[in-house]
Each structure stands twice: as C-alpha cells, then as structure tokens.
Amino acid sequence: MMKTAFRIASVFVTVILALSAVGSVFAENSWAVGNLVGLCAGTHIYQGPGGGYPYHTVVPEDNWTVMVIDGPRYFGGEAWWDTSRAAAGDPSGGTGWVKQSEADNCFSSGGGGSTGDGDDDYGIGNSRDGMLDYDVVEEKVDPPYATHFSWPLNVSPNDTSYVKKYYNFGSPLQYKCGDAVKGEDDNYYYLADKEKTAANRLVHPGRDMAIDGKTAAEISFDDLPKVYAVADGKVVRVKTDDNGYGHYVVIFHRYYENGKEMRIWSVYAHLHEESIRVEEGQIVSGGDWIGRYDHSGNWGGAAHIHFELRKELDPGYCVTYGTIDSKYLNPEDFINGHKDVPGSIAKLAEEAVASSGNTTIIQTKTATIDQGQVTGRFQFVVDAIKWVRGIISLVWPGSVLEITVYRPDGSIYAVYHSANSFTLEIPDLEPGTWSYTIRALEVPTDDYPYAVAIALSEQQLEDTGERLTGEIQPSDKFDSIPPSTSISFLPSNPDGNNGWYKQPVVITLDATDNVDDSIDTLYSTNGGISYHLYTGPFTISTEGENHLAYFSVDGMGNSEDIQYINLKIDMTPPVVNVTTDQAEYTRVQPFVVHYSGYDPEPGSGLATLTGVFNGQFVMDGQVVDLFWLSLGQYTLAATGEDYAGWIATDSESIQLVATIESMQLTVQRLCKENYITKSGICTSLLSKLNSALAAQKRGQNKTAVNTLFAFQNAIQAQSGKAIRAEAQALLMMDSNYVIQSLGGKVKK
Incomplete structure (x- = not known):
C-alpha cells in the first residue's frame, strides 16, 4: 500500500466490510499470513475459497497445526484462508482453504461467565452453567444491522416433513396461562372477558420444523439436525424451561426499514443441551451454527425446533388469535419478505461515512445489480472548495463488487474491488461533478442489493500515512490497463469429429499484466452465472456443451472483458439395437428388418445409422424376400455413429430352413x-x-x-x-x- 499525504482539499471515499463488524473472538487462532493456527477435528479443508469448491479433507481426531499462506478472501461474508501443513513442519501434509468461522467455532477461549445480574435492554441475563466458553462482548454493545434473514434449518419449511404453523390453534403452553380454560371444542381460551370467542382462543405463536419425523431416540447426537442463526444479532438468552421450551436460545436483531430502526427477537426452542454453541452476550452472524434440536422441554413425538420471531422479548404465554400479531411476527411472511434488507445495507453505508469524522451526507442510494452487470455513471457534486474531503461508502454483504471513480474531467481516479464493502479516501478534492460506476464481479443472485452513501467533510485530515484500505493507489500511479488471460487445453485439440472432445479436458488459464503480479482470475463453467477463483488447472468432464467464461482483475481493479468459450465433450458412444421377430425362417416367410439407435444425452447427437442384411443396405421396417436365398445362417447388422465420431454396432442372426x-x-x-x-x-x-x-x-x-x-x-x-x-x-x-x-x- 502506498503512503499518501492528505492536503486541505481532499476527497475521502469509504467502503467498509459490512459483515466484518463485531464478532466472536477466539484466543487460540490469530489469522494472518505466516501465522500458525490450529484446526480441530471435523474442520473441512476445501479445494478453493467460497462455497463453489468441494472439500477434499476433514481434519481427523488428532487435530492439525497449519500455517496460513494466503488470504483472506471473502465469500458470503465469510473469511477464507489458504493453509499448509507442510509449511507448518509436516512434510506429508498438503494445502487447502478453510473457512475461518468453522475453524474458530470448535475452539473455546475459557473466558465465558456471567454478563451481569438481571436483564438489560436486550434481555441479557445470567449465563447458564455447562455452556461452551466464548468471549462475551459488552452488554450494551449493539449487534450489527441484519442485512439478510433466512430459515434456522438448511431447508425451507416446504421441504420439511413435520411442521406446525404460526396461528395454529391449540397452544402447547396453555397450562402456563393462569386464565386458560378448555372449551367444548377441545381448544383453550384466555377468559379475561369471560367469553369463548375466536379472538380469545390460544394459538401457537411460532413455527415447528423438522427435517424428518423421527424421534430424538431414533437419531444419534451427531445426526441431530443443526440449527442456525437466522441473521446477524446478539445472543441475549441461553436458558432452560423443563416443561415448555426446553433448552432454548434467544437472539436479538436490529434491522433498518422505512427510515427507522426495527428490533426483533428470534427464539430457538427444544435444543439438545450439549449441542448449544453460543453464550449470552455473544455477537453472531447470520448462518452461524448455534446448536442441534431434539425435543427437550418434556415434549414427545418427533424431534423438532420451535422457532419464533417476537416483537418484544417477553410477550407472555397467553397468546391469543386476537393479540398474536401485536406481539409476534409470522416467520414465513417475515423471512420471505426480508431475505434482503436494503434499509440495513443503506444504514451501514451511512454509519460508515459518519464514523469518518464531521461529515454531511449528500447522497444515499440503494439499488440491485445482476452478475456481471455494469451500472451507468452515478454523479455527486462538490460545489465549494470548503469541503476538504469526501466520503463514499459502498456496502454489499456477501458478494464482490468493483467501483470505478471518475474525476470531474472524466478521467479515472481509481478502480477498486473487494468483498462486502470498503473505504476509499481520495486526496486533493476539487470542485465539480464526480461520478462512479459499479460492476458485479461475484454476486449470489441477480437483483442483489447494495447501497452507496456519500458525505463531505470540512475536517482536515492528519497526515497519518496509510489511510487507504485495500490497495487503492493515488492517480499519479494509477494503472488503467487491464490484464490479459490466455487459455490452453489438454488435449490441445479436439480428438473427436466436428470439434468434440472424447475425453475430459484440462483447462489452464494464464494471466499477465503490464505492471502488476497480484492478479485474480475468475472463471465460470455455467456461462457466467457463477464464478470461481482460479487457483490452478481444472478439469471439465461434464458431457455436452460446456459454456466457459473467464476474466482477470489486477491489484488496481482493472478488469479485462469477459471471454467466452464453448467446450464440447462426448465420452459416450451411441446405443444401437437390432432385433428379429424369430430365430428361424423359411423362404416363404417375410423377414421384417428391425433396428434402432440413439446418442445418450447430453451427447453430440446421432449422425448416421445404417443396417446391412446379406451384404445389402436395408432400412428399419423393410420387408426382405428370402425366397431365392440358399439355406443357412444370415446376419442383420446395424451401425451408428455420433457427431463426435463414436461408433457402435449390434447384430442378430437368423437361420433359413425348409419344411x-x-x-x-x-x-x-x-x-x-x-x-x-x-x-x-x-x-x-x-x-x-x-x-x-x-x-x-x-x-x-x-x-x-x-x-x-x-x-x-x-x-x-x-x-x-x-x-x-x-x-x-x-x-x-x-x-x-x-x-x-x-x-x-x-x-x-
């Protein structure tokens, strides 16, 4: 990174990592290139970073010590590190990528303990004995704004075999509601007004979910399904209710919507006591593993999770049809409507620019972007020299975007790309109309949300040297030439006909740049729908037409145009079938020719199919006159060839006899x-x-x-x-x- 002096007229552009806010701290591992870290049993080691690569190794029971050799790379808000056992002193060891959260979550720091007596504003109480030890943050520390919500299991409710829905009548906790009375219809009613009306009927305030309908006794501990935090938040309760919720966890969430902060609490009940992995006061990220469900709380039947979304921490047990919507959220409606929370993303961007000093926000923008899309130019105006710096915050949780910033004269000031978000400072701010474009390098889905906040400040910056995050360079050192990527194949040329390969193809990508060796090459095997980071030659063995896309980005963010190649692979010969109506014929019987063929999909397709009988070409369905043939054996043969050049044959023989x-x-x-x-x-x-x-x-x-x-x-x-x-x-x-x-x- 280059040190830069900041003079009185300067622009400050800030892009921060939205998902790298306060998180769990694990004393055992200090993640940085060159450090030794521990990987405990069960940690997965992957062929590459991100969810697109398979894992090749699972750490055994004796644990491993590895050296960090590259990273971090961010995918889906998760930090990934390349590690090596050989570099840590084990000559038999290999290399591979690990997800930091998975490696850390199996260690404990030994410093858990109580976070205080009684509930605070978020409901944090005393820690429960027997919990895994985690470092606990200050009680009053807010969790980051939640930018995404998802289900607590790795399947949606429609894919579960056992569910009990929100609003279902028949509260399972009616005995805890002192005024509950059973009606003639076997439902329970809260009789505050002495009437058995529908509005007073007690209801089920959450959603019960299970992967299958088995009881806990039928499932081993390691096979009990995992339960995950639905969004970023703060654990406020880890408690036990022996005749109700059983072992349960409550997580407090903040999100920003319609111009105001919203607060809700997610509840995960009927957890297995020994499976709970979180502690009161712990900051968690969406998707963090918090435990496994069974049917704790003295509930029989299928093991399941009881999941609630509350508008208040303690709504009480007397939940009726008439009051449920004032105290609870329908989980299905809420999560389906908050898979992305643009308001939270925008708020994170605004907080980023506000944290940079005495600022005035002049623009906040939320939008969505598709994979590979480049936006038009968005403008912001610096109308007076009094503004000594400007701040642009760009936030896009769980993806990789690129920003290009243009000076008022239209020249490029800088190009930068990063995972999740980043902060950019621009020295020597000049009045005029600045602009920027956004490009999606890797987003999970189309219509993916991001937010931009721009602020100006009169506060002069102290010359502290490295104030730029990432590797942004000032304009006088700016490299505007993108890298170039070449592709090679093994075999070098198709070994079949019509441009088809008849075997797997090894792909090698080689990127070069005029000044920069820190080049990232991304490739896609599905035509650009999703990309993977290139780490070495890879093999394509999927039959049919494979649509490859690839490009490279240098350390300055210069990105070459995406290149596309179609790779055709057919490793399967066609199928040919010959049949006869009978084994023996006389010369006065008609002989009907039967043969067929096809090329298995996805293949190159059947190019030709021919049949031969007694040295003559015949067609399927043709009737052959045997009258003048000599008695003896005759063979019907068929041959099929596909467009790749694979050939297949089949034959059947008949005997010509007399009676x-x-x-x-x-x-x-x-x-x-x-x-x-x-x-x-x-x-x-x-x-x-x-x-x-x-x-x-x-x-x-x-x-x-x-x-x-x-x-x-x-x-x-x-x-x-x-x-x-x-x-x-x-x-x-x-x-x-x-x-x-x-x-x-x-x-x-």
Missing part, C-alpha cells in the same frame, strides 16, 4: 411365376408333398423320406423341360434339407 409345408408353398409360387410351366407337373408335385406331410404327421418318417425321393425323381425328370433349372435347384436344396431332418440320407 414340407414351406415346400408346398414354394411349389405353388414357382408354378404361379411359371418356373414350372405345366399344371399337371404342379399337381403331381403337390400330391407327393401332401403324401409326405401326411406320413410325417403319422410318425412314419421313413415313408415320408421315400415319398420325398419320389418327389426328387419327378423334379429331375422334368429338369430343363417343364421345370426351369433355378426352380429345380431350389426344390432339390429344400427337399434334401427335409430328408436329412427326417433321418434320411441324401442321394448323391
């Missing part, structure tokens, strides 16, 4: 087609065949054979006269076959 019945039909056809020219000969031959067939049916095979010999003599006597040579050859062939099948010997 006395087929010989009768053969004589009839030969007579009809004038291969036997005299009707008397036709009648004589058919008579002999009729006699032979009758003898065969009586079991007199020898008589049938002798009759067929007489049939052959008659044929030979008329050969070249009333019977043409090709007809004689056909009939002699078939009669010899039948004579042999009846046990006779063929005459030479």
Whole structure:
C-alpha cells in the first residue's frame, strides 16, 4: 500500500466490510499470513475459497497445526484462508482453504461467565452453567444491522416433513396461562372477558420444523439436525424451561426499514443441551451454527425446533388469535419478505461515512445489480472548495463488487474491488461533478442489493500515512490497463469429429499484466452465472456443451472483458439395437428388418445409422424376400455413429430352413411365376408333398423320406423341360434339407 499525504482539499471515499463488524473472538487462532493456527477435528479443508469448491479433507481426531499462506478472501461474508501443513513442519501434509468461522467455532477461549445480574435492554441475563466458553462482548454493545434473514434449518419449511404453523390453534403452553380454560371444542381460551370467542382462543405463536419425523431416540447426537442463526444479532438468552421450551436460545436483531430502526427477537426452542454453541452476550452472524434440536422441554413425538420471531422479548404465554400479531411476527411472511434488507445495507453505508469524522451526507442510494452487470455513471457534486474531503461508502454483504471513480474531467481516479464493502479516501478534492460506476464481479443472485452513501467533510485530515484500505493507489500511479488471460487445453485439440472432445479436458488459464503480479482470475463453467477463483488447472468432464467464461482483475481493479468459450465433450458412444421377430425362417416367410439407435444425452447427437442384411443396405421396417436365398445362417447388422465420431454396432442372426409345408408353398409360387410351366407337373408335385406331410404327421418318417425321393425323381425328370433349372435347384436344396431332418440320407 502506498503512503499518501492528505492536503486541505481532499476527497475521502469509504467502503467498509459490512459483515466484518463485531464478532466472536477466539484466543487460540490469530489469522494472518505466516501465522500458525490450529484446526480441530471435523474442520473441512476445501479445494478453493467460497462455497463453489468441494472439500477434499476433514481434519481427523488428532487435530492439525497449519500455517496460513494466503488470504483472506471473502465469500458470503465469510473469511477464507489458504493453509499448509507442510509449511507448518509436516512434510506429508498438503494445502487447502478453510473457512475461518468453522475453524474458530470448535475452539473455546475459557473466558465465558456471567454478563451481569438481571436483564438489560436486550434481555441479557445470567449465563447458564455447562455452556461452551466464548468471549462475551459488552452488554450494551449493539449487534450489527441484519442485512439478510433466512430459515434456522438448511431447508425451507416446504421441504420439511413435520411442521406446525404460526396461528395454529391449540397452544402447547396453555397450562402456563393462569386464565386458560378448555372449551367444548377441545381448544383453550384466555377468559379475561369471560367469553369463548375466536379472538380469545390460544394459538401457537411460532413455527415447528423438522427435517424428518423421527424421534430424538431414533437419531444419534451427531445426526441431530443443526440449527442456525437466522441473521446477524446478539445472543441475549441461553436458558432452560423443563416443561415448555426446553433448552432454548434467544437472539436479538436490529434491522433498518422505512427510515427507522426495527428490533426483533428470534427464539430457538427444544435444543439438545450439549449441542448449544453460543453464550449470552455473544455477537453472531447470520448462518452461524448455534446448536442441534431434539425435543427437550418434556415434549414427545418427533424431534423438532420451535422457532419464533417476537416483537418484544417477553410477550407472555397467553397468546391469543386476537393479540398474536401485536406481539409476534409470522416467520414465513417475515423471512420471505426480508431475505434482503436494503434499509440495513443503506444504514451501514451511512454509519460508515459518519464514523469518518464531521461529515454531511449528500447522497444515499440503494439499488440491485445482476452478475456481471455494469451500472451507468452515478454523479455527486462538490460545489465549494470548503469541503476538504469526501466520503463514499459502498456496502454489499456477501458478494464482490468493483467501483470505478471518475474525476470531474472524466478521467479515472481509481478502480477498486473487494468483498462486502470498503473505504476509499481520495486526496486533493476539487470542485465539480464526480461520478462512479459499479460492476458485479461475484454476486449470489441477480437483483442483489447494495447501497452507496456519500458525505463531505470540512475536517482536515492528519497526515497519518496509510489511510487507504485495500490497495487503492493515488492517480499519479494509477494503472488503467487491464490484464490479459490466455487459455490452453489438454488435449490441445479436439480428438473427436466436428470439434468434440472424447475425453475430459484440462483447462489452464494464464494471466499477465503490464505492471502488476497480484492478479485474480475468475472463471465460470455455467456461462457466467457463477464464478470461481482460479487457483490452478481444472478439469471439465461434464458431457455436452460446456459454456466457459473467464476474466482477470489486477491489484488496481482493472478488469479485462469477459471471454467466452464453448467446450464440447462426448465420452459416450451411441446405443444401437437390432432385433428379429424369430430365430428361424423359411423362404416363404417375410423377414421384417428391425433396428434402432440413439446418442445418450447430453451427447453430440446421432449422425448416421445404417443396417446391412446379406451384404445389402436395408432400412428399419423393410420387408426382405428370402425366397431365392440358399439355406443357412444370415446376419442383420446395424451401425451408428455420433457427431463426435463414436461408433457402435449390434447384430442378430437368423437361420433359413425348409419344411414340407414351406415346400408346398414354394411349389405353388414357382408354378404361379411359371418356373414350372405345366399344371399337371404342379399337381403331381403337390400330391407327393401332401403324401409326405401326411406320413410325417403319422410318425412314419421313413415313408415320408421315400415319398420325398419320389418327389426328387419327378423334379429331375422334368429338369430343363417343364421345370426351369433355378426352380429345380431350389426344390432339390429344400427337399434334401427335409430328408436329412427326417433321418434320411441324401442321394448323391
């Protein structure tokens, strides 16, 4: 980072990390490149930072010591660090990325204890014995504004097998409501006005949720589903209610909406006592693991979590249909409507600029952005030289954005990108119209919210050297040339036809920059919908058309244009199938050709499919005349080829045979087609065949054979006269076959 003197006329642009506010402190690990840190059993080690990479190792029971070699990188508000066992002294160890919160959450600092006697403004009371030890923040410290809300399980209510909804009649805690009376309809009523009206009917004030319908006894401790904090907040209660909520946690949340601060409390009941991972007074982030549910509180049936969102800390047990909305929030309606909280994001931006000194906010902007989108230029005016500095705060929890700031003359002052938010100071402020653009490098979804706050201040800055966060450089050292990324493949060229690869392809990306070696390369395998940080060659093995996108950003934030390449992979041959209606045919039976083929999806597609029978091309469904073929075996074969060049074949064989019945039909056809020219000969031959067939049916095979010999003599006597040579050859062939099948010997 470059040291910069701040003179009287200066702009101060602030972008802070919204999700890196007060968090749990763990004494065991000090995260910085070059430090040794401990990873306890169960910590996952990933191939890369962020949720897009799979993990390759889970730390075993003996724990590991590793050295931090790179980081942090922020994804979804989480810090990720690259670690090495080899660098920590274990020559057999490898490297991998770990999520700081997961590594830290399995340690304890040994300093928990009570945070005070009685409840304070947020409901913090005495700590419960037996809790995991965590460092506890000051009682009066507010949690950061919640910018997102989500469900306490890793599934939505619609994906759970067991639910009891908000508003359901039949309070499970009616016995704690002193004025509750059971009505004739088996519901309980709060009879303050002595009337059993619908408004006085006691109701279920939360949402019961479970992954499945099993009881706690049917689930091992390690398989009990995890429960997560629904948003950033502060743990205010960790208590036990043996005949009601069981072991439960209450978290206080602040969020900003419609110009004012809102306060709510989330309740997580029926937790397993030994699973609770938080302490009263602890600041938590949305998505932090706080425990596992069972059915503590003397409840039978399916293990589940009872989840509430309260408007006040202690609404009491007498919750009725008429009063519930004044004391509680419908969890489904609230969370679906507050998955993002733009007001909180804007408030964080305003607080960032306000914290920088005596400031006057001149602009607050909230908007949404899509992946890869670049906004138009947003302007702010510095109209008097009295403003000695300006402040721009840009906040976007859980994503990576890039800001480009332009001077009044249109030249670029600086480009910077970071995860979540950042602070930028601009020296030598000059009056005029400044502007900036925002680009989404990595956001979880389209329409992702962000906020910008801009303020000016007359307070002169002391020259303290490094006041810029990140690696923002003053304009006289500004590099405006983006890096360039080349791509190479292994194999270097498609090994199939029509540009298709027939095997997995290894992709290597190589980025270069004119002045900067600190280059980040991002790539996408789904056409730019989501990106991953490139850490080394990766393999594409998904069949079909893969839509690759990639680009690089240097340390100054210069980003090259996104490049797109389609990579076609087909590793599966087509499928070809040949069938026949029967195994044996006679020459008077039609032979119908049957074959089919397809290329399994997603593949290159079937290019050709051909069939061959007796050396001739045939079509599926074609009828082949077997009449003039010699007796014996014949094969129907089909061959399919896809566009990638894969070839597949299949075949089936048939046997061409003769019977006395087929010989009768053969004589009839030969007579009809004038291969036997005299009707008397036709009648004589058919008579002999009729006699032979009758003898065969009586079991007199020898008589049938002798009759067929007489049939052959008659044929030979008329050969070249009333019977043409090709007809004689056909009939002699078939009669010899039948004579042999009846046990006779063929005459030479």
